[in-house]
Amino acid sequence: MKEKKGRLYKFYGKLTIRNKLLISCLPFVVLGYFLIFYSTTVIMFDQMKQMVYDQTEQNFMEKKKLVNTLLDNYNQATIKFLYYTDEVQEYLNTRQSVLSVEEQEKLTDMISYQIGSLITNNQDALMNVCIYNKFNELYINNAIYYNTIEQTNDFAEILKEAAEEKHGKPVLRINPVRKNMITFARNIYVPQIEKSDEKIGFLMMDIDKTGMEKIIQTGEDRDVNAILILDSENNILVNGSNLSNDKCKTILKEPSGNYKIIRYNLQYDGCSLVGILDKNLLFKSVYKIFFKEMVMILAAISIIAIALFITAAKIAEQIQKFIVKLRQTTEINSNAYVEVDSNDEFRELANVYNAMLERIDLLIQQVYK
Known part of the structure; x- marks a missing residue:
């Protein structure tokens, strides 16, 4: 274990400052965005799917009430006709x-x-x-x-x-x-x-x-939500969707992973209101939002990575200037001094270095005297 840590430290020590900055910062940035992505996008994605499903289920409940009301009207009309x-x-x-x-x-x-x-x-x-x-x-x-x-x-x-x-x-x-x-x-x-x-x-x-x-149709969502009325023997009485009766029968018999079946019992003759949800189409808008979030997060990570790379390159460039200047300095003159345009720590380092050269030059003059 110690040998592995030692090798890791040696490997890290051989890296340039630019690479050290990238290796040190970029993983934490990616991890941070991943946590943000999971805590917001994924959770939000599940919540949005649940909201869409709940809304769809509520619409089905309303359809059930309307169908029951219509059948009840026929029932009451025939009772009045026959018995009164x-x-x-x-x-x-x-x-x-x-x-x-x-x-x-x-x-x-x-x-x-x-x-x-x-x-x-x-x-x-x-x-x-x-x-x-x-x-x-x-x-x-x-x-x-x-x-x-x-x-x-x-x-x-x-x-x-x-x-x-x-x-x-x-x-x-x-x-x-x-x-x-x-x-x-x-x-x-x-x-x-x-x-x-x-x-x-x-x-x-x-x-x-x-x-x-007309009651059980879902308007523009007829391709997404298929609503049927079945009799007590599961024969299709009314089909309010764009799917054919044969297609609906196949889905009801062997529903695949793309479909979800919702069934509500009606008040008369064991009939039922059945909803067939195409999950791919139902959550299409949610998937689009999820994809946009993914693109935005990847774009944000890319921007941060580029910013880190530029920052690391800028820092490495300034350090390299010091190294080049030190290697080229064979005597103390005007060319030996370092000029820095920034107002950060590199300016302080340049001032300290230039002050050191002045002290060395002063000591040399004193020695000559």
Whole structure:
């Protein structure tokens, strides 16, 4: 250990003053900037990433509230339509096949008017309505309903099976025929408590996805944040991002390190609001700031290193002048004196040296005398 220290001291002793200054000062400058960089930039970088993530998560929470509010509006509108409208209750409990043609037309006009009112009150989203009564007789709003009776009945059977488990609560599924529609369906029961298990009908409504897409879209950040609405079977109901459904399914199935998945449960039918965050794009602005900080710190270290190099070179130059002057001085005359323009310690050293030469010259004169 002592031998190593001795070698180090010898090596250090052989260096020029300029190199000694550089070796002594530059590592501490770099270390100081590194500590400043770590304590400010790195910590700030993590904090900024957390702030961006928290803000994104807060935006997702707001989207969740809006979607829940929209679904709740549909839920309340259908409850009012089904259970608080006498004409609808009459339709649900009346066998149309035993009625006369006039009575059937009157009943049809009555239910058509009520469905028209329901559509009018939700004109931006509600498109198609069909309703089965307790005798499994179907009424379709033919003015805007494009599916065939057979397709409607097949799809209704699938939804009825899912709705049985919900006991009157709505189920949501993507319409297999019209992909731009979400079907909102529910069983209808007797409104009296003592007969609340008696089923008297089934309702299906097709809702345009455009309204929900606008709610969950993130504006200019659609490439960064993909927000989806999934049903209880993790099928995509609404996609508010620029990513394709297939791409979203792949990410959800096997998310890579570049993506982070956030999931919030909605209030209806086990549906969920899912956010896919592209971390590279999400933190792009943070990375830019981090890169700028790195460049500024490296520039600062470079400036300090150059300043140290120039300072060390200037000090070495002045010392070298003394050395050259001493080597060239063979007799004391005007050329032997050192002139220094600076006002630092080298000027004091020059004054002391020049004073020494004057004393030597005086002593020589005295010796001659």
